[in-house]
Amino acid sequence: MKVAIIGGTGFVGVHLVRHLVAAGHTPRLLVRAGSDSKIALRSECELVYGQVADSSALNECLTGADAVIYLIGILREFPAQGITFEALQYQGVVDTIAAAQATGVNRFVLMSANGIHADGTAYQRTKYQAEQALKASGLRWTIFRPSVIFGDPQGRMEFCSQLKQDIIDSPLPAPLFYQGLSPLNAGSFELAPVSVEDVAAAFTLALTETRTESQTYSLCGAQRYSWKAILQTIAAASGKSKWMVPAPAFAIQTMAGLLDRYAWFPISRDQLQMLLEGNVCNENDGFARLGLTPTPFNAAQLRYL
Missing domain, CATH: 3.90.25 (UDP-galactose 4-epimerase; domain 1)
Structure with missing residues (x-):
């Protein structure tokens, strides 16, 4: 399966790329200029250069893919630098949905966050709005809501x-x-800290398990x-x-x-x-539903x- 990944050079992305390659999939990454050093298993990936705000780059990344995974998330915004929750956690998802519809990619897996709600912080609100946009898209969607994620950062924020x-x-x-x-x-x-390896395993499993479609999974550690x-x-x-x-x-x-x-x-x-x-996670134990045991x-x- 060819899997387009938006955010594939970030903390979760590099671990997910390794899981996808191990499972026999081909990751196609949208890569910002100057981020080549952040690419995991470069020889196993297809690369498209551009940013999420570039519709032509998005369409190129998704064309011919079997599924798309959206991973981009930020913990703080710096509007003076153009880094905002609205642009990266909501509008980026909306634009990727449009690209998926335009290129015929019907499978969309989204990384959201545990604890989000409509009237929360800007981080929580834009994650929630992105979920609603995906649910209304008509695509075959799966949403994952991890708690705080730990694991080898490999030079990234963790x-x-x-x-x-x-x-x-x-x-x-x-x-x-x-x-x-x-x-x-x-x-x-x-x-309830959750391992990045377990999060990557959940995303990889969802690509081939039809039972995960139209489902939202909260991902929390065992304790x-x-x-x-x-x-x-x-x-x-x-x-x-x-x-x-x-x-x-x-x-x-x-x-x-x-x-x-x-x-x-x-x-x-x-x-x-x-x-x-x-x-x-007070309910909706995602790992149990997926048949996975958290680290x-x-x-x-x-x-x-």
Whole structure:
């Protein structure tokens, strides 16, 4: 099967390319100029150069493909640089749907995100809107909603590597965020980290399993971990111990309101809000429905740190 991938040079994309090639598929990647060094298994892939906003490049990438996978997602937007949630997480999906319809590609697999909703942050809202556009497209769709994804970043941005860099390696104490006035439950909100290898396996399986069509799958790790436990696990995997202190969310949000326009500031207001909401699967256990067993999140799995 020839599979067009939009976002195939990113963190999830490089792992997915390897899974697809191992399964006998041919990935065709839309590659931005200057991103050649990010291509995994280059000799096994077909390449089309261009950006998602370029309709001619999109059409070329999808022409002759059997399916398309859309992976592009960003954690922060920088409008001055043209990097926005609206452009990359919503409009890019809409344009790729149009290209699929124009080129006769009827199978579309989308990477969304766990915990999204229509009235959430700009990140959550644009992911939700992209899902709705795909469901209304008439294409044979599957949507995956991963929680926070961990795994060997291979030089890219990844959840645990970013926390190690910004928090564990910092000389400052690690912040245990909390809302309200009482610090008693600081750092207790929960996440369910999921392995990038498991996410790639789910996408690969969906391409050949018709039972996954018109289905949405939440992808969470086997266990829930508090923010504090996640930081402790990352510290242990890094061979460090880390002093942790309660950090009132309102103070960080105030600082972010002034500074999150700058890339050097480690967290945006929206990112902090989504962290405090937690990110676990309360229902719709996607891995069980797919017949896959998720990889545990522990220090041994974080050896790449």
